[in-house]
Amino acid sequence: MGGPLKIAVFAYEFPALSETFVLNQITGLIDQGHDVMIFAERPRGEPQVHVEVARYDLDQRTRYLRMPKNLFLRVIAGAGLVLRLIWRCPCQVLRALNVWRHGRVASSLRLLFWVATVRDGGNVDIVHCHFGPMGLLAVHLREIGVLSGRLVTVFHGVDISAQLVDQPDYYRRLFSTGDLFLPISRRWQDKLIELGTDPARTHVHHMGTSLRGIRFRSRYCGPDQPLFVLTVGRLVEKKGIEYGIEAIAQLARHGVDVRYTIIGDGPLQPRIENLIQSLGVEDRVRCLGWQDSRVVMAMMETADILLAPSVTTADGDQEGIPVTLMEAMATGMLVVASRHSGIPELVEHGVSGILVPERDARGIAAAILNLVADAAHWSEMSRVARERITEAFDIDCLNLELVERFRDLIDDPVRHDASENFDIGFKQDVRRYRRSAVLD
Secondary structure, eight states: OOOOOEEEEEEEESSOTTOHHHHHHHHHHHHTTOEEEEEEEEOOOOSOOOHHHHHTTGGGGEEEOOOOSSHHHHHHHHHHHHHHHTTTOHHHHHHHTOHHHHTHHHHTSHHHHHHHHHTTTOOOSEEEEESHHHHHHHHHHHHTTSOOSEEEEEEOSGGGTGGGSSOTTTTHHHHHHOSEEEESSHHHHHHHHHHTOOGGGBOOOOOOBOOTTOOOOOOOOOTTSOEEEEEESOSSGGGOHHHHHHHHHHHHHTTOOEEEEEEBOOTTHHHHHHHHHHTTOTTTEEEEESOOHHHHHHHHHHOSEEEEOOOOOTTOOOOOOOHHHHHHHHHTOEEEEESOTTHHHHOOBTTTBEEEOTTOHHHHHHHHHHHHHTGGGHHHHHHHHHHHHHHHOBHHHHHHHHHHHHHHHHHOSOOOOHHHHHHHHHHHHHHHHHHHHHHO
């Protein structure tokens, strides 16, 4: 079984209402008795936070990068950090300022501020990074000696879709020095191996949801009952919510008594509200903004259909496998979702839900019409959906599996010594610099 592990979790923003998958992993690791510290650039700054943040006292476990956005203030604060830290950890400070080795992350002083953030908490067993850019940051921190432990990077979707459009070699350094890569779907596993990760170190590890406290109810919609449709997600392009609204308008024109609730907020909120008005469906569609997780679950337990009309954005951004789909299926809700990214790995068309093409409002409306006409099969679809989550997406089981992956990695006799590689690389950088100076 082994004793408790010391785990550093890196996330760009924490806590974030839409990233329950990060929160679920952290609380699951704490429940298992492991010592978890969280490092993040900043909190997302949303008006609400999940109740688990207070329940697990996660504020006390979280350290944020305190780096001024203003360049002048950053330089002044950075000079103060150098004076304060140079006597305590001179090698780490000098390495953090090595622009030849670390490029922009050093020249922007970001690496220096991370030294101050991580310095006393970086001696861990596992460095667990959510999203590829945080894994790449951890590579730099290991190289300069402020962070130790095996490096595990979770890839979710946007980090290997939109992130690589203009920078196809962005992760070259991470792929060569990272210890374990955990894409959340087979689609992204294939993509990572295609990009150059070692197949032996690249394994699918799903995100999941907790089945504790989720009440299952087999769904049925009678001929005289209104149909309740729900979407939960940020109001951003890849959620495709406008296609859901257009589909509801089409259903209304076909005489379907449908009610559509959207939970979430984001930059597209004004556009979505304008679309609702222009389609004349204000009496059928309501936007509730972000809600507490308990409110979301209460809505899921009463609604009939979870609609997830995700799309690939203009810049290539794609989903992973949305946790909201897992939560909905666990309650017994029927799901109608796009055939997008890793979603078909969760939803089997016609068995545990319905899949439609991306950006197809007419297809969404037709799928819902077919469900209304075939209400006798709802009970079986509800049951299969719940079983699918129980078998493969239960977060408690997944967190146990995650820790086993951590222990296997620690027990691996082949250990990558990042600080030694740094010293070799530093000497090579100096030699290259001297040669270039002579040539100039």
